[in-house]
Amino acid sequence: MSDLKYWIALSMLPDVGPIRARNLLEVFSTPEQIFNAREKELVSVEGIGANRAKNIRAFKAWDEVRKQMEVMESKKMRAVHIGESIYPEMLKETADPPVVLYVKGDPHPQDRYAVGIVGSRRPSLYGISVAEKLSEDLASMGFTVVSGMARGIDSLSHNGALKTGGRTIAVLGSGIDVPYPPENKGLMEKIAASGFVVSEFPPGTPPDKENFPRRNRLISGLSLGVLVIEATADSGSLITARYAIEQGREVFSVPGNVTSPASEGTNDLIKKGAVLTRNAEDIVAELAPVLKGFIKVKDKVKIEVTDEEKQLCDLLSGDPKQIDLISRESGLPTSRVLGLLLGLELKGAVKQLTGKRFYLA
């Protein structure tokens, strides 16, 4: 732990963000060596000019760093640096992971299978019910639910995960000792006990407006994909979706009535290529290649068919059969058989090949 103070100092350097910090680490291996380096060595690092090199040499806020470490100790928080194995894996794979994360609770390797759920702070009744259902379903399947602890969809999603005994992560735009919104203090404690609360802002940071886009970047960065439940046309959730795309993560969006302003943003995302999402299974299906069997959908439900449809199914097998033959064998006119088969195709019971050949799905 002795080098943690250098990691925190590195994260506090003015004008040195995650990317420049990584450049420095590539040259100097440890943060301690960065602070012991000569100005000439520092200037040679990509993105570090004369001014930044001077700032690093002149760094004097060690008292502040020590105070922060004491505060964290007393409040049972910790700083996790990017060199630690406990640092969230998915976030580490993004282009600009923060050098230090402030954490309350316990990150776990299975949090790799995380889905971000975001949306309106003032959801409709529809948005509320979908957020509750999807967060519960995803958490009970084994996904960690990531959100921003804001009012509305965020809080509903954390609560849904907690309700099923699943894991959840809250990403804050303030310090992790500054619950925001204030009424979510109790929720924050529960999240810390069933996952973790995380921020890239040091303890004591107020929830300034400009912190939230950066916060959103972490929500998507921690997740395999981001699910937007409801969003007006100018919702901040759309910024999170945007980050997800930049980070190569999936965007899931729940469609809604075109007459509802709360679904304008979500319908628009679908039109632009987001995965139309009706239920948790839609998410699992899309993420299957990266889930590697860690999370699976339960067995398909039985398909209900009418007597007439059943009669046709009995004539079919896995082997494609031409419609004229099916018509003859069933004693029904071709047009009627075609109608029934198309209905069965829509139910997912039958599949069609060219030349009007059908087989059991």
Add this chain to the structure above:
Amino acid sequence: MSDLKYWIALSMLPDVGPIRARNLLEVFSTPEQIFNAREKELVSVEGIGANRAKNIRAFKAWDEVRKQMEVMESKKMRAVHIGESIYPEMLKETADPPVVLYVKGDPHPQDRYAVGIVGSRRPSLYGISVAEKLSEDLASMGFTVVSGMARGIDSLSHNGALKTGGRTIAVLGSGIDVPYPPENKGLMEKIAASGFVVSEFPPGTPPDKENFPRRNRLISGLSLGVLVIEATADSGSLITARYAIEQGREVFSVPGNVTSPASEGTNDLIKKGAVLTRNAEDIVAELAPVLKGFIKVKDKVKIEVTDEEKQLCDLLSGDPKQIDLISRESGLPTSRVLGLLLGLELKGAVKQLTGKRFYLA
């Protein structure tokens, strides 16, 4: 007109559908020559075996053909054969256009710019309001609205087109002298006067269940694209969408709440690649390459409103709201609110649905 009887006879031949009829016409040029051909000549046509050739030679139902022609004359209907310039152009471009169409009303070349609108026979309030709005908007842009005159979305769509003075086409699964459902007799007369009613089934044909998939094929065949407003997972509208894809026509689908069974089919269509459709502009944007400037989106003009009108507009959205609620929310008496809303409707800022429900235009 003397050869019309041969066209009708050709359409009546047992086991000779549109594709075999076309093969015969390619060899014999006119229907009359088909009926004068020798069996040996007929057998050589693709798809015409010994049995069908015999049936053609043995065709004796000329009395029935004549009777049909008399019925049509007396009821102001007509049979339009595929060789006529009045035969609908878009339908002619499909793989299997009917040889003869029975028509009441006047087909027009501008019907080439047609959109099929289909959906549930038992729509939700949401489906009703979207069908009303989209059919009115599309018709007033200059699109001909094609539908199946069924209960629910179909009837709403025809009525929406009629309300704006636009053109509309009803495709029946019965003869065009057999209104179905019966309560739509009056609607049918209006459609015949502002477009046309069409069927591939001869006059007197009852609305048998097996006719409807074939009817659906004509709805999509007459249209540049088919718009599905609401559809349950097993809705017949999905068959129409399926035909549209086979015919190379566009499929448009209106998203809806994932909790609504009436939107299951439409959301599924979008997931499978249908164009997510929020308004008429989405349709125009997608069809732009084939519309060749015939139909354009109007520029929105700025509407001047008074302070009081502005107050009401702020309470409204695209979602229809009942007048009592608007009155309560605004603190103004219902009569005053109604007056203001009607003024706004005249200015084009607000639209009204049945049941005194209002939404922003």
